[in-house]
Amino acid sequence: MNNVHDDNEWVALFKMGGNQKEQAFTKIVKHYQEKIYWQIRRMVVNHEDADDVVQNVFIKAWNGLDNFREDAKLSTWLYRIAVNESLSFLEQKKKKASVSFDDVAEVMENQLKAEKGFDESKAVWKLQLAIQQLPEKQRIVFNLRYFEEMAYEEMSQVLDTSVGALKASYHHAVKKIEEFILHG
C-alpha cells in the first residue's frame, strides 16, 4: 500500500516531464488501476463497458495531472474522475436507449443476470441485484463506503457533497438493500 508520500513523489516526477513523466504515470496506473476498475465495474456491471470507462479515466488523468494542485489526495482526484466518467457513461446509455430510470434499473439487472456464474440464491449476487435497484447517487455512496470503506470526509471531496448528506444517503441505501434482501 502506498502512502501520500509516494503519491506526491509520482506527481512531482510526472510534472518534471520527459521520460520520468511516463515512468511516474506508469506507477500511478499500476497502483490505482484495480481500485478504479472495481469502482467503475460495480457501477456499469459489464466488463467491456468498465474497460472503456477505466481507460477514459486514466487518459483524463494523463491530460490533467500537470494541473493537479495537490490540495487533495491523488486517490481522491482519481476517484472523482472515475465517478464522473461512470455517471457520464450511464447517462449516455440512457440517452441511447431512450429509457427512464426504472427501465435503466431493469437493463442493469438484466446485464447482471447475464454475468458469468450468476446465481440469485447466493448472497453476493443478491446484494448486487439490490444495489442495482438504488438511485445512482446512493449506489455510488454505498459502493464507496461498503466495498472501498472510504471515509465520509474523503467521499465528501470525491462527490462534492456534505458529510451529513452522505451519511443520510448511506443510511437510506442500506435500508433499501435490507428491504430488497428480505422481501425483494
Add this chain to the structure above:
Amino acid sequence: MLKTQTIQEELNLISTTVANLPNTHPFDVPHDYFHQLSARILHNAGISGSAVDADPDLSPLLASLKELNPYSVPVDYFRELKVTPQKPDTKIVRIQPWKTWTAYAAAACLAGIMVIGGVFNNGTGKAPETMALKENTLAEQAVSTETIQSYLNEADAGQATETMNNETGSENNLLVELNTEIIATILKEIPENDISFYMAQTGDHEMLLLN
C-alpha cells in the same frame, strides 16, 4: 475481505441483515487483464512506450527482448569503417544573371501597356470633346487676326445692306399695293396747307416719288 470495525459497527446500527453480508464482489475479469491494462492505457493515451520498456514489471516480454538485436554486420565492419569528411560545396554562380532583369523589364512593359489601355478604355466619353477642342485650337492658329477682322467687317456690311434692301422692298411693296386713284382720293382729303408743310420738310424727291 473482512469489514473494518468502523464499517461493521455502523452497519450493525442500521441493518444487521446487511451487516452480515460479505463485502466481496462476484464479478470476474479476463485472465491477465490487470497485467496488461496499464500497458493498454499507456498505448491508448498516445504515450510513446519508453516507460514500458524501462519497467520490466509492466511487460516482462518486451523487457527481455529489449537487448536482443536480430541484425548482423560483416566481420570487422566497424573497425574498417572510415568516414571521409566531404569537401564543402562549391558556390554556384548563375551563368546568365541578366535573364532575371529582362524578365522583370518585360513584366513592367506589359503592366504599363495594360494600364494605358485601361485608361483609354475607361475614358471613352471624354475623348471626342478633347479632339474637337484640339481641332479648334489648330484652326485658330492657322488663320491670321487680320483675316478674321476683315471677314467680320464684310459680314457686318453685308448684313446692313440686306436690312436696307429688306426695308426698301417693303416700302415699294406698300406703294405698289396702293392704287393711284386711292392715293389721289387720300391727297384730296388732306388740306393743301398740310401737304405744303410736308413738302417743305421732306423735299421734292419724295413728291416725285408720290407722283
